[in-house]
Amino acid sequence: MPIIQRQEIKGHMLASLKGDHIPRSWLFLDTETSQTIKDEITMHHFHVGWTCMWNRATDKYEENEDWTWFLSAGGINGYIQEMGLRYKYLHVVGHNIFFDLQAAGTFAFLTSEGWALNFYYDKGLTYILKCERSGVQMTFISSTNWFDQSLKSLGKVVGLEKLDYDFKHPDAD
Incomplete structure (x- = not known):
């Protein structure tokens, strides 16, 4: 087995970290879909969606949240676009957000509205998509990046169990 010998490495000063910003504006979302089966292919169609627009407190602003x-x-x-344009730098989070965006037709919508893709990463449970329009940036992130479990299981962990939904009688409650 070869021996790795220590080599002399010239040292240098490290640059200061610049990535300590904590985003202020967060939009959390979830969608429910109805399904149709055609030729053994299951098609998911947007049925209802919920969002929670949350702005964390800073020295200048109070915390607030708005459910829609x-x-x-x-x-x-x-609404996603409106919040992005209002807050300029918006982080949009969903559990397996690719599914939610696909079900709602968000990719086609943003493209038709002039948004351009800046960055995309999709590997395993990690999903990040960044897009921009006229200096406004939105970052779409899957919460599976942080929580490797179903939304139902995650809800139990944090004490907010997922509720059953009556598709025939949509109701905000």
Whole structure:
């Protein structure tokens, strides 16, 4: 077995870290879909969606949150864009967010509205997508990046159990 010998390495000063910013504006979302099966292929269709717009407290601002629900994909997509344009740097989080964005047609919507893809990473449970329009940036992140479990299990852990939903009678409660 070869022996690794210590080599002399010229030292240098490290640059200061610049990545200590904690985003202020967060939009959490979840969608529910209805399903149709055609030729053994299951198609998921947007049925209802919920968002929680949360702005964390800073020296200048108080914390606030606003819950909204949507009965149309156009409604939730318009809201995502509106919040992005309002807050300029928005982080959008969903559990397996790719599914939610696909079900709501968000990719096609953002493209049609002039948003450009800046960065994309999808490997295993990690999903990050960044897009920009006229200096406004939105970052879409899957909460599976941090929590490797189902949303139902995660809800139990934090004391917010996932509720059953009656698809035939949509209700915000």
